[in-house]
Amino acid sequence: MTGAIPRYSALALLRARLSGGGFWSPLWTGRKLKDAYDVVVVGAGGHGLATAYHLARDHGLKVAVLERRLVGYGNVGRNTTIVRSNYLLPENHYFYEDSLRRWETLSKDLNYNVMYSPRGVLDLALSDGDMQDMARRGNAMRLAGIDAELLDLPALERFCPELEPRRQRRFPIFGGMVQRRGGTVRHDAVAWGYARAATAHGVDIIEDCDVQGLRTAAGVATGVETSRGYVKADRVLFATAGHTGMIGTMLGMPLPIETHLLQAMVTEPIKPMVNTVIIYVYPGHGEVYVLQSDKGGLVMGGFLDGFPSYTREGQWSRLENVVEGTVAVLPRAAGVKIVRQWAGTNDMTMDGSPIIDRLRHDNVFLNAGWCYGGFKTIPASGAACATLVATGTAPDLIKPFKLSRFQTGHLLDERGGGPFPVRL
Ligand SMILES: Cc1cc2nc3c(=O)[nH]c(=O)nc-3n(C[C@H](O)[C@H](O)[C@H](O)COP(=O)(O)OP(=O)(O)OC[C@H]3O[C@@H](n4cnc5c(N)ncnc54)[C@H](O)[C@@H]3O)c2cc1C
Numbered sequence: 001m002t003g004a005i006p007r008y009s010a011l012a013l014l015r016a017r018l019s020g021g022g023f024w025s026p027l028w029t030g031r032k033l034k035d036a037y038d039v040v041v042v043g044a045g046g047h048g049l050a051t052a053y054h055l056a057r058d059h060g061l062k063v064a065v066l067e068r069r070l071v072g073y074g075n076v077g078r079n080t081t082i083v084r085s086n087y088l089l090p091e092n093h094y095f096y097e098d099s100l101r102r103w104e105t106l107s108k109d110l111n112y113n114v115m116y117s118p119r120g121v122l123d124l125a126l127s128d129g130d131m132q133d134m135a136r137r138g139n140a141m142r143l144a145g146i147d148a149e150l151l152d153l154p155a156l157e158r159f160c161p162e163l164e165p166r167r168q169r170r171f172p173i174f175g176g177m178v179q180r181r182g183g184t185v186r187h188d189a190v191a192w193g194y195a196r197a198a199t200a201h202g203v204d205i206i207e208d209c210d211v212q213g214l215r216t217a218a219g220v221a222t223g224v225e226t227s228r229g230y231v232k233a234d235r236v237l238f239a240t241a242g243h244t245g246m247i248g249t250m251l252g253m254p255l256p257i258e259t260h261l262l263q264a265m266v267t268e269p270i271k272p273m274v275n276t277v278i279i280y281v282y283p284g285h286g287e288v289y290v291l292q293s294d295k296g297g298l299v300m301g302g303f304l305d306g307f308p309s310y311t312r313e314g315q316w317s318r319l320e321n322v323v324e325g326t327v328a329v330l331p332r333a334a335g336v337k338i339v340r341q342w343a344g345t346n347d348m349t350m351d352g353s354p355i356i357d358r359l360r361h362d363n364v365f366l367n368a369g370w371c372y373g374g375f376k377t378i379p380a381s382g383a384a385c386a387t388l389v390a391t392g393t394a395p396d397l398i399k400p401f402k403l404s405r406f407q408t409g410h411l412l413d414e415r416g417g418g419p420f421p422v423r424l
């Protein structure tokens with residue numbers, strides 16, 4: 001519960017509306033940057049905000065979140081909102097499942113509607129091999145107590161009739177696997193909800209504050225240099241997602257991370273057509289996924305653009321791949337107009353799994369490497385990362401995500417388990 005957040009009755013809201021809405025006040029802007037904090041969190045994306053919220057709420061620490069642009073300006077406000085826990089490897093599926101459980105109650109916990117929509121996440125099989133991979137992954141999930149259902153053609157037809165699975169196609173549909181509790185969560189609401197709840201617990205969220213350096217003394221970090229001056233901190237957490245490589249450069253410590261573009265696009269609104277999230281690997285084009293937004297637009301995306309970049313300008317060829325792959329599976333989508341396309345910068349690790357660990361100094365921490373699937377992990381990552389930063393000990397859930405795995409070779413690469421899953 002976030003006790004300090006006021007609750008308004010319907011009558012009070014109506015009165016305020018009629019009187020010009022005067023009682024709305026900014027929720028996290030206007031905070032003054034102090035000289036010193038227990039913890040400075042760099043980056044007001046989903047992970048930075050969620051960790052700050054838990055640091056203040058669960059550990060009673062004085063926290064600042066320093067953001068070079070605006071709350072929600074990064075990937076937390078650019079992703080396609082898919083949440084699920086249908087991973088093969090135990091290190092991943094327990095962590096992602098913890099997050100999915102937290103999504104189920106997050107609106108209540110934050111006292112803010114994040115619009116969790118458990119419409120199901122359907123992996124489509126376009127070959128017999130896909131079906132076998134899904135059976136293996138689904139069995140691994142069920143052994144861990146996570147819901148997964150393998151669908152043959154009649155079952156698929158019942159679950160998602162709009163797919164017309166028996167229709168003739170260049171690449172026929174063989175079946176699929178659904179995780180019914182998977183679905184979508186409104187991404188902006190997640191950023192705003194965590195920002196508001198963190199502020200209510202005393203966190204200072206400072207926008208337009210670029211962190212440019214780390215000050216150290218006797219091998220310990222003492223604070224950060226920022227565009228607004230020096231800020232003392234007992235502990236520093238970097239949660240800068242697509243800019244993590246630059247943080248490595250700033251610290252003189254190259255990280256096994258490359259920044260790549262991922263784009264997505266949305267069509268004009270149409271009547272309800274897709275009642276779930278559909279994901280598949282379209283032969284020759286790579287991953288494709290499609291879902292329908294609350295406004296009715298078909299939201300589509302695919303794989304990375306394929307080269308490191310900070311530009312946020314997606315390549316036309318990838319857009320073409322995604323559209324071709326979508327129309328091939330959903331012919332009824334042909335002719336619907338794309339109205340918007342955008343991209344974000346993703347911090348890709350070599351094995352596609354995140355890094356939540358210490359960096360060089362005992363009191364400097366990293367939360368990064370979310371690749372193209374870090375939105376869905378925000379609630380679990382925030383809680384666990386806060387425990388690591390506050391106590392110095394990583395909870396079991398995030399122990400596998402150490403930086404040292406790239407030295408020891410204990411990689412967590414889901415792709416070793418088959419062509420799936422897409423990590424969106
Ligand atoms: C098109 C697209 C679709 C996606 N779809 C999905 C999906 O469906 N499901 C899913 O799970 N994931 C998805 N993702 C991935 C997901 O969005 C990211 O993995 C996740 O949001 C990254 O974590 P974050 O929210 O903390 O990052 P961000 O929101 O990027 O936050 C990092 C913040 O750090 C700030 N920053 C950087 N450097 C500094 C500095 N020096 N000083 C101060 N501030 C700094 C940035 O301005 C930024 O606001 C998608 C990503 C993209 C681009």
